[in-house]
Amino acid sequence: MLSPGESNGADFGSRQLTKVVQQALHSCKSAFTSILLFSLVINLLMLTGSLFMLQIYDRVLPSKSVPTLIALTILIIVLYSFMGGLEFIRSRLLVRIGLRLDDKLSRISFKEWLSQSIKIGHSQKKLPLNDLKFLRQFLSGPGPVSLFDMPWVPIYLFIIFMFHFYLGLLATAGAIIVFSLALINEFSTKTKISDANIMDNEASAFANLAHRNAQSITAMGMQNNIESYWYEKHKKTLSLQTMASDKSGALTSVSKMFRMFLQSAVLAVGAWLAIEQEITPGTMIAASIIMGRALTPIDQAIGQWKGFVTARNSYKQLKLLFAQTPMQMQKLELPVPVAKLEVSELYVRLQPQNIALLENINFSLNPGQALGIIGASASGKSTLAKAIVGIVELSNGSIRIDGSTLNQWDMDELGKYLGYLPQNIELLNGTVKQNIARFDPSATDEEIVAAAKNAYVHDVIKSMPNGYETEIGEAGAFISGGQKQRVALARALFRDPKIIVLDEPNANLDSEGDIALTKAIKGIRERGNIAIVLTHRPSAIASVDMLLMIKDGRQSAFGPKDKVLKQVTQPKNKKIAGVK
Incomplete structure (x- = not known):
């Protein structure tokens, strides 16, 4: 970046x-x-x-x-x-x-x-x-x-x-x-x-x-x-x-x-x-x-x-x-991050049309915190998620992990400390085990099972025809949408990354999956890591303590969850009172 x-x-x-x-x-x-x-x-x-x-x-x-x-x-x-x-x-x-x-x-x-x-x-x-x-x-x-x-x-x-x-x-x-x-x-x-x-x-x-x-x-x-x-x-x-x-x-x-x-x-x-x-x-x-x-x-x-x-x-x-692609220069190997995230004056523009997607986004998170990002469709939530994990170039501003901007990290090295569940999930053709392990041949069975347990999908995988060796097909064609989303969550939690970004993580989940997701987010916080959840559904932010609202690419509110929810819903209540 x-x-x-x-x-x-x-x-x-x-x-x-x-x-x-x-x-x-x-x-x-x-x-x-x-x-x-x-x-x-x-x-x-x-x-x-x-x-x-x-x-x-x-x-x-x-x-x-x-x-x-x-x-x-x-x-x-x-x-x-x-x-x-x-x-x-x-x-x-x-x-x-x-x-x-x-x-x-x-x-x-x-x-x-x-x-x-x-x-x-x-x-x-x-x-x-x-x-x-x-x-x-x-x-x-x-x-x-x-x-x-x-x-x-x-x-x-x-x-x-x-x-x-x-x-x-x-x-x-x-x-x-x-x-x-x-x-x-x-x-x-x-x-x-x-x-x-x-x-x-x-x-x-x-x-x-x-x-x-x-x-x-x-x-x-x-x-x-x-x-x-x-x-x-x-x-x-x-x-x-x-x-x-x-x-x-x-x-x-x-x-x-x-x-x-x-x-x-x-x-x-x-x-x-x-x-x-x-x-x-x-x-x-x-x-x-x-x-x-x-x-x-x-x-x-x-x-x-x-x-x-x-x-x-x-x-x-x-x-x-x-x-068209800058050469990745050899970068200093930075120490394992503690997981302090700072987003400062963040701007993202669509090139070459120069259309603003995000403008002046500012927030910070400490280890053990979970942030819910809410907003209407096309408000810029997914763009912010991609910017945080380093797959969108910034037009201005910075994203820092433990004080170091993302471009100071080697992206392959940084990827070990990031978990990402995209809105459009596409698993790769292979087994459940390979997908959870991010196709890393050095991954141990213990690490794979630990990721599945942290995502509360271990029992679901065991119920599949061949367990962890089940072939999922191209783009996960052989498993259901809910199973695909939960396996992708386990992949995001593989080797306990420091910052986990979940974009609409409950879009295909039933009530059981929603409960498992809430537990998974709690587990992330308990292990001292940061969770960022982008969602339309209230159940997904049950375990977060911070809330960020984005409207038309701009930050309209940020702070503790209860305070932001009160701030967001207050105008509606006043309007209703005026009608009465």
Whole structure:
């Protein structure tokens, strides 16, 4: 979380984080260097076939020497075997580069994607893990091979010039035409491929959202409408991809056809020069083979162009993702908090619209206190809850725990001392045990059971089909709304955090659940921790001692519960008395 005064540091952090992708690629520098050297040797060995043909026509056939033929054959077997081994190693190196890049970027991409998704007003349509997958697949495939072979095109052309000037001129003109086709391919498909990827991400994101809300969609007869809306996006994606593929395919076909014609043209010109006795028949055949080899990298590049453009766009998107998120600098490990919370002159605005969500919120809580936050819907209660747990950026003011602002804490470390029950509960696909333990593999059974008992949900979990090992399904689909809320409460109480924020904790609870919630809040206070409860229902604030009322994003009352309730209800009583 950043205060306004920290913008320069955030900009520096963003620049530092942007370099992560470049540094990841730089870490593969030695592997790329090895591939370049292997490509050098492989391309030298690619001349084996043409030189073998040259020797056959110019030496073996005129001399009719079988021993020479045998010696040359053995030599090319050795050279081709060596070349095959080098190509195998090169392909393995490319795969390892893709894996290394994934290892360097996958975790941080996932983390930064989550960071982006919690920003107020932020709509994350990009899927960085998909971008990383496209980049990895391109680097692990045949695409980079054509790029490494490309520098050899002028060398091959130079060799053809050494055979004869006319042959070199024809080959160079042909290479320029093929390369021009590649450039046309780039500029004619670049925009459509980029737009298709954006539309595909939007369609996928919408499909995932619809899948999560399948029950509501089915119950209200929205399936056809949702399907039609998704299909329109899907059709646009296919249309853009088809147009790009059609153009790319047409240019690839033209390039292939021209390349075949060019090789025949080289043979024709070579035959004419051989008739004129300016070159030998072997030179004619060798020039044709080398011509084909010179054009192969260009032809391959055209075939791989769509993958190259996708990988390039993915690289840009990853850099953009990191540029939007400040890098988390190494922070001093602060001592375990006693749990004193201070909120001072807190302002939160929705960006980029600059709409005020919270204005001038001030209160403080000591260990053992519980605060109830009340107010009408859309008054800003949930925004305040998110600000307290550090998932909403402040426009001004501060939130301090034991005197330290939230941005002085490492968020992973601070998370150990915070419990949060969001208004919209989404448990993760796994067991009850895993969800309560926050998917921490080091969690002990004792800690998990203790959290469940503190939430008074231990007996409820035992009544489930497999107890703590019960699978809850995606977003908790296999358990009821009340069970989901109570398991989420146990997750919030895992390892007895110092500050627990509960947003509408009794929205799905029955009377038994309400009683358990009241006991849980009392337990939080008895253990010397702070509870903050946001609610519309009076039963949820039965165990709190402090009350904060928010109206239209502003603090209208704060203090002991009885005093605030009297202050809030007094105007109504006066109004009623006036009517009488």
